[in-house]
Amino acid sequence: LRLFPVLPIAGGGGLRSQAILVFDLAMLVALCAAESLRIAGIAFHEWLGISLIVVFIAHLLLSWNWIAAQTKQHLLKMGRDRTSYLLNLGLFVVTVITIFTGIAISEEALPTMGFPMQGNRFWHGLHSFGANLMVLLVGLHVALNWDWILKAIRQGYRNR
Amino acid sequence: MIVVFSMLRRLALRTLVLLGAIALVIAIVYVPSRWTGAIANAARREELRRPPPDFVRVNRERVPPPLVRFRMVATNFAVITSIGWIGRYVLRLRLKRL
Numbered sequence: 011l012r013l014f015p016v017l018p019i020a021g022g023g024g025l026r027s028q029a030i031l032v033f034d035l036a037m038l039v040a041l042c043a044a045e046s047l048r049i050a051g052i053a054f055h056e057w058l059g060i061s062l063i064v065v066f067i068a069h070l071l072l073s074w075n076w077i078a079a080q081t082k083q084h085l086l087k088m089g090r091d092r093t094s095y096l097l098n099l100g101l102f103v104v105t106v107i108t109i110f111t112g113i114a115i116s117e118e119a120l121p122t123m124g125f126p127m128q129g130n131r132f133w134h135g136l137h138s139f140g141a142n143l144m145v146l147l148v149g150l151h152v153a154l155n156w157d158w159i160l161k162a163i164r165q166g167y168r169n170r
Numbered sequence: 171m172i173v174v175f176s177m178l179r180r181l182a183l184r185t186l187v188l189l190g191a192i193a194l195v196i197a198i199v200y201v202p203s204r205w206t207g208a209i210a211n212a213a214r215r216e217e218l219r220r221p222p223p224d225f226v227r228v229n230r231e232r233v234p235p236p237l238v239r240f241r242m243v244a245t246n247f248a249v250i251t252s253i254g255w256i257g258r259y260v261l262r263l264r265l266k267r268l
Contacts, residue, residue, distance in 0.1 A: 042246035048232065049239045070188055071181065076265075094265050106195040132203065132212035145246065149253020154265040156258035 024165050030072055031162040037065050041148065045141060056119035059112050066105060094154050101147040108140035 043049055044058045070077065080095050113120060115129025115137055152159070203209050233239070257263040 046242035152254030153257025
């Protein structure tokens with residue numbers, strides 16, 4: 011509870027949902043800022059992108075039960091409706107590629123840490139393509155979780 | 171204490187699995203690019219038409235006024251939310267909870 015002081019006090023699952031909602035919302039805003047390269051210069055863009063790796067892993071760990079259950083289900087039973095699973099898997103792959111290529115073309119952050127990078131057009135192209143595709147896939151990821159988001163927001167208002 | 175260690179062990183294992191999946195994706199992208207020579211070819215082509223580094227840097231470091239910066243983030247947020255709304259109510263995407 012102390013980790014999320016802005017949250018209204020609610021019981022068990024409600025509080026967890028709201029904590030995750032606040033975390034995910036912060037992640038979304040950070041992603042929107044990272045997507046705008048010119049918002050505060052290349053160094054800010056790179057450091058924000060690198061810090062998003064930790065947030066990205068934390069987001070996946072918070073959704074671990076869903077990921078594990080769905081992966082088992084889709085590995086065992088083929089031919090079922092797999093849209094949501096494939097969309098989330100696609101988002102995972104695109105996010106990893108975007109972050110990796112971002113590191114490969116780093117001009118400020120990695121050289122500051124003592125790792126001079128020699129990025130080229132190939133990585134630049136892949137990074138731009140991944141970043142644009144990510145906006146679409148994050149939107150669809152929001153669509154998949156739309157009901158849960160609305161429910162968590164309503165719950166927050168009710169408990170206020 | 172045992173519960174805390176058990177939780178930390180589980181968290182560490184899950185993180186390792188995630189890192190393994192991330193490494194797999196990177197390998198799937200990097201290895202074929204390296205083998206086909208796409209990276210080397212791009213580097214060779216780039217050498218021929220590289221703009222002066224100072225020009226690139228000055229152009230990149232131009233920071234717009236605060237209102238424009240806010241608009242950039244807000245636009246991205248609006249685009250993602252609009253795609254989310256279209257996905258939910260037009261494409262009828264919905265997460266199946268187990």
